Amino acid sequence: MLMSEALELLIKYRFDRSERTKKIYREHVTRFIDFVGDIAPSEVNTGQVVDFFIQLKKVDGSEYSKSFQNQVWRTLHLFFEFCRDQEMTYKNPIRGCPKPKVPIGPKPKLSLREVRRLLEVIEETETKRFDCVARNRAMVLLMLDCGLRRGEVIELRFSCLNLDEGEILVWSNKTQTSRLVPVGQETTEAILAYLEQRGPGLADEKIFLTVYGTPVKEHTIDLLFGRIKKRFDDKLHPHLLRHTFARHYINKGELRKLQKILGHSDVRTTATYYAEPDIEAIKAEFKIASPMAQLVLALK
Numbered sequence: 001m002l003m004s005e006a007l008e009l010l011i012k013y014r015f016d017r018s019e020r021t022k023k024i025y026r027e028h029v030t031r032f033i034d035f036v037g038d039i040a041p042s043e044v045n046t047g048q049v050v051d052f053f054i055q056l057k058k059v060d061g062s063e064y065s066k067s068f069q070n071q072v073w074r075t076l077h078l079f080f081e082f083c084r085d086q087e088m089t090y091k092n093p094i095r096g097c098p099k100p101k102v103p104i105g106p107k108p109k110l111s112l113r114e115v116r117r118l119l120e121v122i123e124e125t126e127t128k129r130f131d132c133v134a135r136n137r138a139m140v141l142l143m144l145d146c147g148l149r150r151g152e153v154i155e156l157r158f159s160c161l162n163l164d165e166g167e168i169l170v171w172s173n174k175t176q177t178s179r180l181v182p183v184g185q186e187t188t189e190a191i192l193a194y195l196e197q198r199g200p201g202l203a204d205e206k207i208f209l210t211v212y213g214t215p216v217k218e219h220t221i222d223l224l225f226g227r228i229k230k231r232f233d234d235k236l237h238p239h240l241l242r243h244t245f246a247r248h249y250i251n252k253g254e255l256r257k258l259q260k261i262l263g264h265s266d267v268r269t270t271a272t273y274y275a276e277p278d279i280e281a282i283k284a285e286f287k288i289a290s291p292m293a294q295l296v297l298a299l300k
Helices: 003-016 017-036 046-055 066-085 112-122 131-146 149-157 186-197 218-231 238-252 255-262 267-274 278-288 292-297
Strands: 167-172 178-181
Touching: 003 017, 003 066, 017 046, 017 066, 112 131, 112 218, 112 292, 131 149, 131 186, 131 218, 149 167, 149 178, 149 218, 149 267, 178 255, 218 238, 238 255, 238 267, 278 292
Parallel strands: none
Antiparallel strands: 167 178
């Protein structure tokens, strides 16, 4: 069996993932196949994998980020493990290739001033033909104020809402798990404002719709953020809102609770990404904890 055929088996039978994840698997494995040729998995050796990563560059010749390289490595590792399970090869050739290391450190975030500006910009991002302000505000607030991933917003259904209790049930295609997430008053009001405009739906019906009445997809949100970026910041992307939620939450909240809200299976993931104190928190504590600050307070 050729690698292209093995890839189709992987996509079809092994994983119940989001369409975006399947697309990533297909793109990365196909990129490798284009490099080595569509040969049998058993014919691939570690040297070919190493050579592939050496030449892995953007169209302009610049290097991909370590995060991207790491994602490619993990995808190929998963692919060849699948091939081993199906007895298409007796080894995983990527095991001898060093895994690209992703820099560890706190994730970026928007400041509270930038958050306020973002919410203002949403009102300015409508097309001439359609009014989607209520829908867009609700989707953005779910990412910004509840820490939802883009795909989790898309998957929300009417049966997931329990707004009277201030909570929603979130399903993650990424982890194939569900979790309860609290919802703040402003986000609740934004959802209700959109639903009043949208109208009722069936329990299993997705909440967010396009102007044509079809369920919103990742492309819809990408287009929205493309319009927002023109008036806000070119570095803005949907996942930055999840980072913003977590970085601000940890300044006032507890790590374990944040882990549950974000849906991380391991609290160490949450700690690695978000527990590092930012400069604002350090300066606030410095004002009462430094020796001179304590001396001034003691002499008052």
